[in-house]
Amino acid sequence: MTVSRSATQHSMLIRRAQVFGGGHTDVRCTGGHIVECGTSLRPLPGEDDIDARGGWLLPGLHDHHIHLRALAALQDSVPLGPERIVDLGGLIAELHRVDAQLPAGQWIRGIGYHESVAGSLNRRVLDRALPGRPVRIQHRSGALWILNSAACAQIDLDGCEVPGVERDAAGRLTGRLWRMDSWLGERIPSLPLDLAAVSDRAARYGITGFTDATPGLAQHEVTGLAAAVHDGRIVQRLHCMAPPATADPRVERFTLGPTKILLDDTTLPALDDLAGTIRDAHESGRPVAVHCVTRIQLVLTLAALDTVGSRPGDRIEHGAIVPDSVVDHLRAHALTVVTQPHFPIERAVQYARDVPEEDRPDLWRLGSLVKHGVAIAAGSDAPFGAPDPWRILAAATTRQVNSGAGEAVPLLRALQMFFGRPDRPAVPRTLTPGVVADLTLLSASPQDITAHPASGAELVAATIVGGRPVYLAAR
Ligand SMILES: [Zn+2]
Numbered sequence: 001m002t003v004s005r006s007a008t009q010h011s012m013l014i015r016r017a018q019v020f021g022g023g024h025t026d027v028r029c030t031g032g033h034i035v036e037c038g039t040s041l042r043p044l045p046g047e048d049d050i051d052a053r054g055g056w057l058l059p060g061l062h063d064h065h066i067h068l069r070a071l072a073a074l075q076d077s078v079p080l081g082p083e084r085i086v087d088l089g090g091l092i093a094e095l096h097r098v099d100a101q102l103p104a105g106q107w108i109r110g111i112g113y114h115e116s117v118a119g120s121l122n123r124r125v126l127d128r129a130l131p132g133r134p135v136r137i138q139h140r141s142g143a144l145w146i147l148n149s150a151a152c153a154q155i156d157l158d159g160c161e162v163p164g165v166e167r168d169a170a171g172r173l174t175g176r177l178w179r180m181d182s183w184l185g186e187r188i189p190s191l192p193l194d195l196a197a198v199s200d201r202a203a204r205y206g207i208t209g210f211t212d213a214t215p216g217l218a219q220h221e222v223t224g225l226a227a228a229v230h231d232g233r234i235v236q237r238l239h240c241m242a243p244p245a246t247a248d249p250r251v252e253r254f255t256l257g258p259t260k261i262l263l264d265d266t267t268l269p270a271l272d273d274l275a276g277t278i279r280d281a282h283e284s285g286r287p288v289a290v291h292c293v294t295r296i297q298l299v300l301t302l303a304a305l306d307t308v309g310s311r312p313g314d315r316i317e318h319g320a321i322v323p324d325s326v327v328d329h330l331r332a333h334a335l336t337v338v339t340q341p342h343f344p345i346e347r348a349v350q351y352a353r354d355v356p357e358e359d360r361p362d363l364w365r366l367g368s369l370v371k372h373g374v375a376i377a378a379g380s381d382a383p384f385g386a387p388d389p390w391r392i393l394a395a396a397t398t399r400q401v402n403s404g405a406g407e408a409v410p411l412l413r414a415l416q417m418f419f420g421r422p423d424r425p426a427v428p429r430t431l432t433p434g435v436v437a438d439l440t441l442l443s444a445s446p447q448d449i450t451a452h453p454a455s456g457a458e459l460v461a462a463t464i465v466g467g468r469p470v471y472l473a474a475r
Pocket residue numbers: 065066067213381384
């Protein structure tokens with residue numbers, strides 16, 4: 001690819017591309033939109049000129065489910081999941097290793113923990129491992145933090161009567177905090193989040209937009225993300241899930257999204273309560289995005305939607321278990337299932353052990369849902385899943401684990417799971433005049449990418465957001 005730069009970036013011509021879904025080769029973008037498609041278009045004076053050399057030009061990839069702040073925090077975190085740590089001895093050794101490298105008093109932030117490493121962790125176990133420094137460890141589900149006593153003392157946890165603070169039968173703190181991310185975030189001295197590094201890496205993957213699916217973001221967190229978009233630390237478009245009362249920061253490339261509703265099997269709301277929560281979001285003008293990873297969560301959500309009705313943009317996050325009996329129901333409410341096709345591969349060992357036999361045929365369905373006309377989109381769920389969309393695409397086209405190869409979809413269909421509009425994730429954007437110029441240009445042909453989708457990350461030639469390159473591969 002060759003690029004001739006001009007003083008202005010407001011107009012750009014991409015030539016000699018294989019354009020997704022079109023017979024043409026050239027695309028002109030002006031003022032943030034595609035304005036002209038054709039063949040043999042000539043560069044205008046002062047226009048940026050990108051020679052695609054036969055590379056594939058796609059609608060920009062949008063990651064429909066990600067947690068940007070948690071992903072940024074990952075860079076200062078210690079992975080403690082079963083991929084790296086196999087037992088309590090390994091966990092203790094890793095904590096000691098990190099302890100030796102950090103300045104006194106700095107918290108250790110562990111992530112990715114799962115019971116398969118060393119059972120159900122609590123404050124006492126962590127105190128025996130590392131008593132002298134505040135330690136907090138996040139469960140891989142994202143639902144739970146486990147703190148040692150030094151950490152509990154620093155945030156004065158014993159004086160807190162907040163839902164989510166677990167206590168044992170004698171009323172003592174276990175150090176286990178459920179669904180308390182925002183609360184903890186306000187109390188723990190945090191290192192500044194490097195959102196720019198997250199955005200930069202995503203641009204290299206060809207990602208032009210994110211939907212942040214973090215539940216219960218506080219207003220200052222939403223405003224902070226919008227500020228990062230405004231000042232260019234985040235170069236992509238950002239659609240941000242938020243509670244109904246959240247004020248729109250009104251920043252270009254930033255939009256407020258649905259209200260995220262979390263369900264936990266241990267604390268499932270009554271049907272009327274869930275229906276009320278959905279109604280509140282709808283009445284404030286927001287669709288809902290309901291976290292459903294079990295059969296009961298999905299059935300309850302559908303029953304609540306039967307009561308209050310669905311609205312355009314309502315979505316099911318994950319849809320980890322979708323029984324045949326609800327497929328018509330999903331379609332009737334026109335719900336989009338935002339799935340993670342890579343989880344059956346990344347979590348194969350855990351699923352093989354933990355998922356009951358009767359749930360396995362319904363686990364992370366993809367191809368069969370597409371076949372039945374269920375609206376589908378994809379998201380990485382990073383940092384709980386790998387952030388590289390090309391690995392997700394590769395997983396979607398193979399799917400030989402758990403659900404069987406019958407759940408695979410062809411690459412052209414898999415790509416469309418990333419082409420959806422931020423507010424309508426299952427409605428693919430096209431490359432036609434009038435649409436926003438969010439584009440992903442690859443240096444290889446459709447045939448090459450189809451043969452090796454996992455290598456797509458290395459083949460991104462340019463990532464273009466609103467008609468401006470935010471990433472150009474070196475040549
Ligand atoms: Zn998530």
